[in-house]
Amino acid sequence: MKFSCDKISLLNAVNKVIKGVTPRTTLPILQGILLTAKDNKLVMYSTDMEIGIECKVDAEIVEEGSIVVSSKVFSDLVRKLPENTIYFTTDQDYIVNIKCGLSEFTISGNSSEEFPEIPEVLKEITFSINQNVLKEMIKMTSFCVAQDMTRPILTGILMEISKNTINMVALDGYRMAIKKYISEDLLLKEFDDFSVVIPGTTANELVRIMEDNDDNVYVSFTGNQILFEINDTKVISKLLDGNYMNYKAVIPKDFKSIVIIEKDDLIGAIDRASLLASNKSNLIKFTFNERELIISSNSEKGKMSERVNIDIEGNLIEIAFNSRYLLEALRVIDSEKIKMNMINSINPMIITPVEDDDYLYMVLPVKLNG
Amino acid sequence: MKFSCDKISLLNAVNKVIKGVTPRTTLPILQGILLTAKDNKLVMYSTDMEIGIECKVDAEIVEEGSIVVSSKVFSDLVRKLPENTIYFTTDQDYIVNIKCGLSEFTISGNSSEEFPEIPEVLKEITFSINQNVLKEMIKMTSFCVAQDMTRPILTGILMEISKNTINMVALDGYRMAIKKYISEDLLLKEFDDFSVVIPGTTANELVRIMEDNDDNVYVSFTGNQILFEINDTKVISKLLDGNYMNYKAVIPKDFKSIVIIEKDDLIGAIDRASLLASNKSNLIKFTFNERELIISSNSEKGKMSERVNIDIEGNLIEIAFNSRYLLEALRVIDSEKIKMNMINSINPMIITPVEDDDYLYMVLPVKLNG
Incomplete structure (x- = not known):
């Protein structure tokens, strides 16, 4: 050579x-x-x-x-x-x-x-997507994949493709993220609706390899393999075997308490509250009144409370969360204001960006003592 | 409160x-x-x-x-x-x-x-120095302090003050760095020549605390303590006890081989040679001819050689070094060309910047096999 x-x-x-x-x-x-x-x-x-x-x-x-x-x-x-x-x-x-x-x-x-041969991926099904869009979709979901292997399928991101729509979904039993993308020129050839589960590690690797520009990624599938092509780079990965859970069935409806809040104020307050939350549970408490959300925490390190202005419709409830589960989601949302949709202190809360219908984050509250 | x-x-x-x-x-x-x-x-x-x-x-x-x-x-x-x-x-x-x-x-x-009280340092002896100058003096010497405690005094930097001159010296038995600084308005009051040994950890801490501007540092001593004052910040440290070695006695004279070389070319070549040097010894070899220095290395990983143009006066020798000991010194020298002064393959080599008389680095060669 x-x-x-x-x-x-x-x-x-x-x-x-x-x-x-x-x-x-x-x-x-x-x-x-x-x-x-x-x-x-x-x-x-x-x-x-x-x-x-x-x-x-x-x-x-x-x-x-x-x-x-x-x-x-x-x-x-x-x-x-x-x-x-x-x-x-x-x-x-x-x-x-x-x-x-x-x-x-x-x-x-x-x-x-x-050395193992480079696998050939037959391009049975192919679509193309702007690499910045794909990167954002992965970042907005991948942090929710399960870290433990008790249900291996949940360590991946579900990708559903249906004509002009891609849905990416990740969930770990405590929270779930769904990101939708609609584009008229997605498909490179006609095919039926279908879905695959991409390993979380592959998705994160892909984010690290993708560059910061609008070049297209060509995505192809065959059997249990997926191929991503970006200019002169190819990433080939196995897909996860098995059926993903019926995630739509667990999304609650009929909210009793709907709150609109400035995202950055909320992040700042949760971040400060988490300083004095217990290291183990990261527990922080939300208490609503007609004008304010009062965020508080309390542990052997001390206690804190902070007020954030809100618009609220419905019941004034008390609800508690693992602060990490809130911060990870809020930090990937690119919207000035967010909407928190709650039923009571036990049922999951749904967070959506006010300026974007295409993202949904669901998180389970933590039980309050007493 | x-x-x-x-x-x-x-x-x-x-x-x-x-x-x-x-x-x-x-x-x-x-x-x-x-x-x-x-x-x-x-x-x-x-x-x-x-x-x-x-x-x-x-x-x-x-x-x-x-x-x-x-x-x-x-x-x-x-x-x-x-x-x-x-x-x-x-x-x-x-x-x-x-x-x-x-x-x-x-x-x-x-x-x-x-809590321990803040010690009072009586300002018996005081001088002032630009903080960027002090930072540079420390960076050019501190990497040579001994890391092991067999001779504790060598874990510090010797600071000698004599009217309008400060000398900083560090050595660890394999190499030595001397940095001199001359200024007409150094002393804040008259005092006799004296010297102290500042712990290497204190010197490095000070570098991390000093800002990137020309503000003055006021340095005071009393007994076994040293005080650095920079605006509203004070760093107080113990000094090391004991006599520093007579470092001037070990500097060789009567060089038989004097080489002038571009510093960046030399750094690049040594850096590449160190890739294929043995991990343990970092051994790289210098071979001189009338126009070139040939840098080479050889280990289980492979071998390399690279030629760098030089001006040479005197003998064409072979000499070997620990590449790390060369790189650490060359990276703190701010001069386009450097001078390497050698006697033979056994005696220490002296490196000096061509455009600066105030720095001297001495390094022991490694014995060549055979």
């Missing part, structure tokens, strides 16, 4: 591919990155057998071929090389020679035969 | 004082910050019995007094309060009430009687 490429493009791609390498693996070869020189591209690929990340870089190929290099040594090296053309040569003993400027390196690689 | 003050000034001061609180202490009271309201100032003080940090903030004092509060709770609270006036009240049971905007907090404090 013999090729040359530009350092900046290579580094940019290495920084993405390295995210697919898991530090803890029983298969030592997976600590490596597969380099393949072919058709005037250098293709880099890493995988932990759950997720695979592929990046292509323009390269001048003198001799095609492939090799596996240590992800640690290779990425450190590319990062530290001068900004110049990098020349690679490998021999039949898997020795890699790298030249750049006045520097010359020799490192040993491994045969690419031992 | 009853006073009010502005949130931003208070936060700024808390962020400095908190650095004096050590997370590991056998005396629980030292996890606290002493607050004293007096003479229209709130004085905050923290100490770990080695270093003490005091900050003053303008305050409106209604009732003088003092109390100790948990550094963790208090600093979190001040950080998260809205930007507004903060009102403090304490009662005889050491309960602290804090009001700010629509927020009200109650936390428990402790009697100030158990």
